[in-house]
Amino acid sequence: MLQYTLPLASIRIKQGLLKRWYLDKYKIANKAYPPSRVEKDDYILFKEDMTFISRSEGKMEEGSWSFNTNGSYIEMLDGTGEKVKAYVITITANLLILRFDVEEIRDMQAIYQAH
């Protein structure tokens, strides 16, 4: 039986997330779209104490987050108890691409930039 152990890079994703990510654009079927006017300056800040602060459509939200290494997804739980799952498609030092597990926007990738 073949047995592989992936490099620890997957664990480092969690560390890489710990910054303020500004919404840059959306991508649907390889076509990029700018955020709407109300989404201008939207961001997510993942903190080391596993809490987050976000600005979504201009509205401030906060809650807790976790990263599932094996599932490659972030789970965010806001103050109202609503849980959102977002798959990490790409992460580099300055680029984060998420696909939110929400039926209406599942075909869309949200592209964030770290400033």
Add this chain to the structure above:
Amino acid sequence: MKPARLITFLFVSGQAFSQTGIVLNTVPFDTNDSSVHIHEVIDVRADKILGYKENKNRTKDTLILYGGASSAIKQFMNTSFSPAPWKKPICINVKVLEVDQAQTSITELTSRVYMELTFLEKQEQGFKVLYNIRHHDDQAFPLSGRAESFETHEKRIRAGLEYCMRNFIHAKENGFQPLPIDSLGGNKENASIPDNPKLRRWFNLLTIKKIRSRYNQGWTVSYIGFADDNKDFISPFVISYGQSKVRSGTIPDKYSAINTYALSTGFNGLLKIASGVYANIGLEIPVGIEALEDKQSRKTNNFLIGINTRQGIRIISLRDFGVVIGATFFQQIQTSKINKANLGFELELGINF
């Protein structure tokens, strides 16, 4: 991601046994906890299979974890919780471990891993139950993504195991409070998760109905799509086309022609009462125009509004392709000039595909 998937997933097929073994990869995850290690994993499931894989020729292979669930899960956990003399030995009982895949909406299919694990502390005499968790991890795919959906079962199993382990560590850090173990070994925090959360499978029905009422007769062809539900009312997606005409002998002598144009809004739902048997209950409000033409060719229009109730039964083959039969009674009252009250029945025949 794709190259990693190709490297890390290995499916071992044994055609003679129609069984596919999924090799569980060992990807470490970090929980900032180094006080425990997984001493033993015991697969207490009566049936050791994960689920089924449907082949193109409609045959099914059974899916198992390659090497057995106990060994595979222990190896997976050991990469993150390696054994050491100072660590507390924890045992995991695998009570449920299943994968499933089904079309769940008109455009999507869903893959699910469902597991129930009990964490136990090894003591001098026997074991002490510390924590029980039920969890399912879902992922949606487009209908064209059936192969990817199947290939990623392995990843969702790992994700589910990581989720359960993280929750165990979190509960441990909080002194397992509150942790009343109920008679089924479940925690109150898991109470919202059903015992066996089967995916709500999508049904496609194509049916033709023959309609006969006190005043009308006709037919309707319908496409009906719905996600199955064992408990709640199902609101199907319906597209219909039909024709009906006033039965001869029911037009009052005064008129030569009567046509009705109406749109309906309301609720027309299904309620599952047994496997493959659904009650059909509806309440609709038709609004429209009744166009009347008398024998002197004078035309008048009458505003039409009413209420329509229906009660029926529909039997759907649970196989992937099968027959649908149904019968419905309906009653209607409306602001008509000629038939203020109507009642009738519909007989339905169709296919489930």
